[in-house]
Amino acid sequence: xxxxxxxxxxxxxxxxxxxxxxxxxxxxxxxxxxxxxxxxxxxxxxxxxxxxxxxxxxxxxxxxxxxxxxxxxxxxxxxxxxxxxxxxxxxxxxxxxxxxxxxxxxxxxxxxxxxxxxxxxxxxxxxxxxxxxxxxxxxxxxxxxxxxxxxxxxxxxxxxxxxxxxxxxxxxxxxxxxxxxxxxxxxxxxxxxxxxxxxxxxxxxxxxxxxxxxxxxxxxxxxxxxxxxxxxxxxxxxxxxxxxxxxxxxxxxxxxxxxxxxxxxxxxxxx
Amino acid sequence: xxxxxxxxxxxxxxxxxxxxxxxxxxxxxxxxxxxxxxxxxxxxxxxxxxxxxxxxxxxxxxxxxxxxxxxxxxxxxxxxxxxxxxxxxxxxxxxxxxxxxxxxxxxxxxxxxxxxxxxxxxxxxxxxxxxxxxxxxxxxxxxxxxxxxxxxxxxxxxxxxxxxxxxxxxxxxxxxxxxxxxxxxxxxxxxxxxxxxxxxxxxxxxxxxxxxxxxxxxxxxxxxxxxxxxxxxxxxxxxxxxxxxxxxxxxxxxxxxxxxxxxxxxxxxxx
Numbered sequence: 001x002x003x004x005x006x007x008x009x010x011x012x013x014x015x016x017x018x019x020x021x022x023x024x025x026x027x028x029x030x031x032x033x034x035x036x037x038x039x040x041x042x043x044x045x046x047x048x049x050x051x052x053x054x055x056x057x058x059x060x061x062x063x064x065x066x067x068x069x070x071x072x073x074x075x076x077x078x079x080x081x082x083x084x085x086x087x088x089x090x091x092x093x094x095x096x097x098x099x100x101x102x103x104x105x106x107x108x109x110x111x112x113x114x115x116x117x118x119x120x121x122x123x124x125x126x127x128x129x130x131x132x133x134x135x136x137x138x139x140x141x142x143x144x145x146x147x148x149x150x151x152x153x154x155x156x157x158x159x160x161x162x163x164x165x166x167x168x169x170x171x172x173x174x175x176x177x178x179x180x181x182x183x184x185x186x187x188x189x190x191x192x193x194x195x196x197x198x199x200x201x202x203x204x205x206x207x208x209x210x211x212x213x214x215x216x217x218x219x220x221x222x223x224x225x226x227x228x229x230x231x232x233x234x235x236x237x238x239x240x241x242x243x244x245x246x247x248x249x250x251x252x253x254x255x256x257x258x259x260x261x262x263x264x265x266x267x268x269x270x271x
Numbered sequence: 272x273x274x275x276x277x278x279x280x281x282x283x284x285x286x287x288x289x290x291x292x293x294x295x296x297x298x299x300x301x302x303x304x305x306x307x308x309x310x311x312x313x314x315x316x317x318x319x320x321x322x323x324x325x326x327x328x329x330x331x332x333x334x335x336x337x338x339x340x341x342x343x344x345x346x347x348x349x350x351x352x353x354x355x356x357x358x359x360x361x362x363x364x365x366x367x368x369x370x371x372x373x374x375x376x377x378x379x380x381x382x383x384x385x386x387x388x389x390x391x392x393x394x395x396x397x398x399x400x401x402x403x404x405x406x407x408x409x410x411x412x413x414x415x416x417x418x419x420x421x422x423x424x425x426x427x428x429x430x431x432x433x434x435x436x437x438x439x440x441x442x443x444x445x446x447x448x449x450x451x452x453x454x455x456x457x458x459x460x461x462x463x464x465x466x467x468x469x470x471x472x473x474x475x476x477x478x479x480x481x482x483x484x485x486x487x488x489x490x491x492x493x494x495x496x497x498x499x500x501x502x503x504x505x506x507x508x509x510x511x512x513x514x515x516x517x518x519x520x521x522x523x524x525x526x527x528x529x530x531x532x533x534x535x536x537x538x539x540x541x542x
Contacts, residue, residue, distance in 0.1 A: 178471045185456040186468060197457060200449045202473050202499045228473045271542050 016040075019085060021260040022092040030094045030109045032256045034128065041194070041265055042258035043070055043083070043123035044235035045093055046242065047111075047251035050075045053120035055163025059241070060122065062160035066169050066237035068193045070263065071123035080121060083261040089121045094257035097239075102246035111251055119251070125194035126235050126258055127172055129265045133187050142175050142221040149256060150174070151215035152234050156208030157199065159237065164245040171199060171231040173212070175223040181230050188232065190269045200231040207231065217255065287311075290356060292531040293363040301365045301380045304529045305399065312465070312536055313529035314341055314354070314394035315506035316364055317513065318382075318522035321346045324391035326434025330512070331393065333431035337440050337508035339464045341534065342394035351392060354532040360392045365528035368510075373517035382522055390522070396465035397506050397529055398443055400536040404458050413446050413492045420527060421445070422486035423505050427479030428470065430508065435516040442470060442502040444483070446494040452501050459503065461540045471502040478502065488526065 017037040021029075033042055048056045053075070060067035071083040078090045091110040098106040098114050106114070127150065131141055143150045150172045157169040176184055181201060189197040204212050212229060213220045217236055223229050242250050253259065288308040292300075304313055319327045324346070331338035342354040349361045362381045369377040369385050377385070398421065402412055414421045421443045428440040447455055452472060460468040475483050483500060484491045488507055494500050513521050524530065 178473050178477065182456050182469050182472060185453050186460050189457050189460075198453050201453060202449050203497060206449065206497055226474060226477055 016085075016262055018260045018262045022084065022087060025094050025109075026088070026091045028109060030257070033094060033258045033260055034256065037260050038132070039265055041070065041261045041263040041268060042126045042128045043261055044126050044238065045089070045096075045251070045253040045259055046122040046124065046238050047089070047119050048122065048247070049116070049249055050118040050120055052164065052247060055165055056122065059159070059162035059165035060124070062162055063169070063237070064192070065196060065199060065233035066159065066235065068125040068195060069122055070125045070193055071121075071261070073121035075120055076117040078115065078121070080123065083123060083259075083263065085262060087261075089259070090115050093253045093259050095254035097252045097254055099242055099247060099250040099252065101248060102243045107254055114251060123259055123261070124235050124238065125268070127195055127232060128258070129194035129268055130188045130191045130232075132265050133191060133269070134184060137183070137187055139176070139180055139184060139187070143219065146219075146221050148219035148221065150218050151212075151220055152217035152236055153204075153209045153231075154216045154240065159241065164247065165241050167237075167241045167244040168208075169199070170217070170234045170237040170240050171207070172218070172234040173215070173221075173229050173231050175221065175227040175229050177227055181228045184230055190271050192270060193268050195232050195234070198230045198232050202228050204229055204231075287356075287533055289531045289533045293355065293358060296365050296380070297359070297362045299380060301528070303527045304365060304531055305527065308531050309403070310536055312341065312532045312534035312539060313397045313399045314532055315397050315509065316360070316367075316522070316524040316530055317393045317395065317509050318360070318390050319393065319518070320387070320520055321389040321391055323435065323518060326436055327393065330430070330433035330436040331395070333433055334440070334508070335463070336467060336470060336504035337430065337506065339396040339466060340393055341396050341464055342392075342532070344392035346391055347388040349386065349392070351394065354394060354530075354534065356533060358532075360530070361386050364524045364530050366525040368523045368525050370513055370518060370521040370523065372519060373514045378525055385522060394530055394532070395506050395509065396539070398466055398503060399529070400465035400539055401459045401462045401503075403536050404462060404540070405455060408454065408458055410447070410451055410455060410458070414490065417490075417492050419490035419492065421489050422483075422491055423488035423507055424475075424480045424502075425487045425511065430512065435518065436512050438508075438512045438515045439479075440470070441488070441505045441508040441511050442478070443489070443505040444486070444492075444500050444502050446492065446498040446500050448498055452499045455501055461542055463541060464539050466503050466505070469501045469503050473499050475500055475502075
């Protein structure tokens with residue numbers, strides 16, 4: 001489908017902001033997608049050789065909170081029409097990570113030269129969607145207020161293993177006053193395809209977090225004495241698992257630099 | 272409607288367990304209704320002179336979490352057909368409290384001799400309904416495990432006032448492990464007519480509770496170090512408010528000895 005056709009489908013003389021974002025990526029845009037194309041779903045990316053794709057698919061099935069699948073390609077096909085008009089997964093993400101034997105060996109802005117006919121793409125829901133829902137309800141989000149990345153932690157919560165894929169769940173943390181924590185549970189429960197309800201609140205040590213001020217990924221944020229730290233399953237989990245599995249080859253996005261899809265965040269609400 | 276007609280409406284040769292409970296009350300049953308007629312909604316009772324009923328109705332409207340109205344009578348009419356076949360509010364509650372000038376002056380098993388033509392009955396949802404929903408999902412409820420009354424506390428959360436009715440919200444507390452606390456928020460959010468989602472969790476001092484081991488009503492229960500105390504708005508609030516308003520006359524139920532209605536708990540779920 002051409003860009004023009006996509007624009008016509010959008011029903012405007014312009015084109016969808018999500019498609020604009022992907023076109024910008026194709027033209028070299030390589031920065032964070034936080035705040036890009038408001039209202040549109042962004043996704044975590046995992047591109048896995050077909051040999052391992054069945055196990056990875058089962059891993060996602062067994063661990064839907066950290067790994068909620070919102071789109072998937074056919075083997076070797078770089079397109080996922082359900083997620084976007086004109087979408088080409090090889091070029092439409094700002095920056096990629098190419099993994100060999102569990103290590104990042106390249107961080108290119110497209111993966112044309114790495115593409116293979118045996119690759120299967122998984123797109124997983126991302127917390128940007130539920131954060132938009134929280135913001136829409138007037139909820140304060142600390143790391144956005146602080147203009148830093150969300151703090152993320154490896155936990156002692158074991159994911160259910162599948163083939164070579166195993167390891168601890170990674171969680172993101174947002175502090176709230178108690179009444180807001182309750183509201184945050186309600187709001188995010190409506191969005192199971194983008195991590196859904198929290199997995200924990202209140203006692204970081206119980207899930208193996210020794211020091212809330214020292215996240216394993218992202219940046220620390222202050223938690224006030226009258227607040228509750230609330231923890232959601234995080235889309236960084238599959239990268240941690242791909243690393244631990246020492247997969248011969250895989251491609252992911254670079255954290256925070258996500259795939260922008262044509263799905264609407266509000267369409268992810270189940271009630 | 273006769274008992275026979277009610278039984279026929281129930282579509283069985285027997286009669287509804289809820290009607291059986293009310294008939295037992297009429298015949299002098301005066302013990303706790305905890306566990307009575309499983310599956311049927313029980314209600315808190317507030318019978319208010321018409322002169323104050325408008326204000327009380329508005330108080331409930333303004334404070335739906337502690338005072339969710341599930342039934343209401345016409346002035347002077349002791350029947351509430353929507354809540355039960357053959358229901359007579361003067362006889363069908365195990366034990367009543369008769370209030371004069373804010374003090375309990377009588378605790379009879381019927382209020383025939385106290386009845387007046389200017390009385391309006393309000394029936395308010397009760398936590399037994401959401402506790403049943405929690406138990407159905409396998410959630411442990413501490414005070415039930417301990418076989419004591421739920422601990423309740425006066426808070427520093429001010430109800431919105433209406434006429435003479437004003438005062439702090441009373442809350443009930445149930446401790447849960449963190450993941451169960453999240454689940455409890457989800458489950459009880461489905462039941463806004465029976466207090467709904469919690470109003471607070473995790474920091475008792477923030478809502479004016481100095482010592483969780485010393486409830487203002489009910490009995491203390493243990494809270495483990497790895498648990499979160501979760502607080503729900505409580506149907507004792509109106510009794511506390513009627514007391515503070517020093518109303519010349521009112522009738523309530525005796526705490527824990529509730530009106531058993533023909534409504535089904537599961538019908539209270541909004542999703």
